[in-house]
Amino acid sequence: MGKVTVVGIGPGSYEDMTIRADTALRACDAIVGYPVYVDLVRDRYPGKELHSTPMTREAERCQLALELARSGKTVAMVCSGDSGIYGMAALVYELRGEAQEPEIQVVPGLTAACSAAAVLGAPLTHDFAVISLSDRLTPWETIEKRLDCAAAADLTIALYNPASHGRPDHLKRACDILLRRLPGERLCGIVRNIGREGQSSRILTLAELREAEVDMFCTVLIGSAVVKTVAGQLVTPRGYRNV
Amino acid sequence: MGKVTVVGIGPGSYEDMTIRADTALRACDAIVGYPVYVDLVRDRYPGKELHSTPMTREAERCQLALELARSGKTVAMVCSGDSGIYGMAALVYELRGEAQEPEIQVVPGLTAACSAAAVLGAPLTHDFAVISLSDRLTPWETIEKRLDCAAAADLTIALYNPASHGRPDHLKRACDILLRRLPGERLCGIVRNIGREGQSSRILTLAELREAEVDMFCTVLIGSAVVKTVAGQLVTPRGYRNV
Numbered sequence: 001m002g003k004v005t006v007v008g009i010g011p012g013s014y015e016d017m018t019i020r021a022d023t024a025l026r027a028c029d030a031i032v033g034y035p036v037y038v039d040l041v042r043d044r045y046p047g048k049e050l051h052s053t054p055m056t057r058e059a060e061r062c063q064l065a066l067e068l069a070r071s072g073k074t075v076a077m078v079c080s081g082d083s084g085i086y087g088m089a090a091l092v093y094e095l096r097g098e099a100q101e102p103e104i105q106v107v108p109g110l111t112a113a114c115s116a117a118a119v120l121g122a123p124l125t126h127d128f129a130v131i132s133l134s135d136r137l138t139p140w141e142t143i144e145k146r147l148d149c150a151a152a153a154d155l156t157i158a159l160y161n162p163a164s165h166g167r168p169d170h171l172k173r174a175c176d177i178l179l180r181r182l183p184g185e186r187l188c189g190i191v192r193n194i195g196r197e198g199q200s201s202r203i204l205t206l207a208e209l210r211e212a213e214v215d216m217f218c219t220v221l222i223g224s225a226v227v228k229t230v231a232g233q234l235v236t237p238r239g240y241r242n243v
Numbered sequence: 244m245g246k247v248t249v250v251g252i253g254p255g256s257y258e259d260m261t262i263r264a265d266t267a268l269r270a271c272d273a274i275v276g277y278p279v280y281v282d283l284v285r286d287r288y289p290g291k292e293l294h295s296t297p298m299t300r301e302a303e304r305c306q307l308a309l310e311l312a313r314s315g316k317t318v319a320m321v322c323s324g325d326s327g328i329y330g331m332a333a334l335v336y337e338l339r340g341e342a343q344e345p346e347i348q349v350v351p352g353l354t355a356a357c358s359a360a361a362v363l364g365a366p367l368t369h370d371f372a373v374i375s376l377s378d379r380l381t382p383w384e385t386i387e388k389r390l391d392c393a394a395a396a397d398l399t400i401a402l403y404n405p406a407s408h409g410r411p412d413h414l415k416r417a418c419d420i421l422l423r424r425l426p427g428e429r430l431c432g433i434v435r436n437i438g439r440e441g442q443s444s445r446i447l448t449l450a451e452l453r454e455a456e457v458d459m460f461c462t463v464l465i466g467s468a469v470v471k472t473v474a475g476q477l478v479t480p481r482g483y484r485n486v
Contacts, residue, residue: 008357010261014262015261015262015263015266016261016262016263016351017261017262018253018258018259018260018261018262018353019257019258019259019260019261019262019265020258020259022262023258082357082360082367083361084357084360084361084365084366084367084368085357085360085367085368085371086368086369086481087365087368089361089364089365089368090364090365090368090478090479090480090481091480091481092365093364093365093473093474093476093478094473094478094480096473096474097473097474098473098474099474100474106360106361106364106365107361108259108353108357108358108360108361109353109357110261110351110352110353111357114251114325114327114328114351114352114354115351117325117327117328117349117351118326118327118332118349118350118351121332121333121336121349122327122330122332122333122335122336122349123327124325124327124328125327125328125329125330125332125333126329126375126380126381127372127373127374127375127381127389128328128372128373129370129371129372129373129393129396129398130370130371130372131370132369132370137369137481138369138370142397145395145396145397146370146396146397146398148396149392149393149395149396149398150372150392150396150398152388152392153372153388153389153391153392153393154385154388154389155372155389155392155393230336230337230339230340230341231336231339231340231341231342231343233336235333235336235337236333237333237334237337238329238333238334238380
């Protein structure tokens with residue numbers, strides 16, 4: 001019996017992978033994943049059996065990984081960011097059910113909130129929330145409620161999946177909810193293609209964010225009440241200087 | 244002029260560091276940090292100048308790193324977890340002020356929410372909040388408000404700093420706030436010493452969590468409404484099977 005390692009590869013650059021993720025990819029027989037993520041790693045780990053399934057075929061992909069493991073293979077299932085956050089780890093556990101085999105190991109990776117924050121400066125210094133704007137698996141009303149509560153709690157907010165072809169106006173709708181509680185001048189940031197070729201970032205106000213063009217390669221951060229810019233970086237002070 | 248790289252070393256094991264963090268530590272002249280974190284890395288990176296300052300002397304530590312960089316040294320300032328989340332990155336930016344030198348680079352790392360989740364199974368699959376129970380820098384009323392809003396929003400909640408010598412009852416007080424909205428049977432998890440010797444974990448209910456013994460080496464996760472156990476792992480289903 002083989003095993004399935006669900007590997008978070010981070011934002012996409014080799015340097016932002018953990019050593020554990022790198023080791024798992026070196027050691028595996030087969031790499032399974034969404035085509036974009038398999039393409040990100042295939043050249044660095046030659047000689048592996050490669051399998052990919054498209055975006056809406058996640059259950060099929062996880063079943064395939066479990067089948068390969070049952071046939072004795074060591075399988076690395078690659079996910080972008082952290083393998084547990086909007087990733088495949090839960091689905092692999094669910095599809096295995098109450099069986100104890102094949103062995104499943106979850107290797108966490110840098111999630112986009114952390115890697116986007118490091119590009120912008122240090123905006124996640126204190127309490128924060130991570131919320132996806134995709135309503136493919138979550139009712140929009142739930143997303144609205146979470147945005148409203150996060151703003152009421154003065155949490156820094158990281159928005160994942162701020163837009164896609166099928167829902168071009170989700171970020172605008174999210175900003176409208178946040179603007180009920182937060183001022184239009186609140187500082188925010190957008191990072192696109194984190195750690196990949198063509199990485200770009202922008203600091204802007206919440207009012208400007210409402211009008212901004214974003215796509216599925218963007219991560220958005222909305223600052224808490226104390227966020228500010230320092231030498232052009234987005235910074236949430238921790239407060240040590242006042243203690 | 245040297246530079247300051249603020250390095251998130253993750254939970255503490257070498258394998259959970261990113262390749263970028265490892266490279267920064269190899270390349271630096273001096274390592275600066277809280278004594279425990281300097282001790283975690285000193286043997287692996289011999290021949291470095293080592294500097295540490297105690298827990299309440301963070302500003303002094305950051306000033307020292309900036310001074311060393313001004314004197315031409317390449318400085319790695321080590322932080323546990325992610326260098327931007329309850330870490331030193333913001334303070335280094337603040338203390339440098341509007342100057343553009345020395346150069347500051349933030350290297351993100353695995354934050355405890357991610358590494359704890361991977362130990363417990365896959366409880367962070369969907370939207371979540373990270374909240375620290377330390378009131379050293381945040382008024383307790385703010386913490387209470389954030390806990391209440393996170394529970395109202397049905398976010399999975401990761402609690403950092405659930406207890407220390409000076410505030411042994413913070414977790415109990417936090418549970419009491421959460422129990423106003425969440426059932427006592429809600430599944431939670433505790434992970435202690437993530438990625439270090441003596442790592443342990445436990446899945447328990449919110450009612451049991453209220454009575455649990457925790458210390459500053461623990462990270463606590465509180466599940467959302469859909470959390471469950473699968474083969475002994477704490478899992479938040481993502482819902483693909485129902486789509």
